[in-house]
Amino acid sequence: MPIFEYKCDKCNAEFERVVFGSDTRGIKCPECDSDAITKQMSATSFMGASIGTCAADAPKGFS
Numbered sequence: 001m002p003i004f005e006y007k008c009d010k011c012n013a014e015f016e017r018v019v020f021g022s023d024t025r026g027i028k029c030p031e032c033d034s035d036a037i038t039k040q041m042s043a044t045s046f047m048g049a050s051i052g053t054c055a056a057d058a059p060k061g062f063s
């Protein structure tokens, strides 16, 4: 199941949530209970995207 990282725009707390489907509504910051949160790219996805920008050969194991 997908785990997404979120960052609170209010207090900058970072936290993770397991998200089923595309239902990301109702997610709130565990620190300040704000719903002003931004979805982050996971570290793995971020690295894969960075590496993959310069070549046609996709990173192995990244699908």
Ligand SMILES: [Zn+2]
Residues within 6 Å of the ligand: 008, 009, 010, 011, 012, 013, 029, 030, 031, 032, 033, 034
């Ligand atoms: Zn917060």
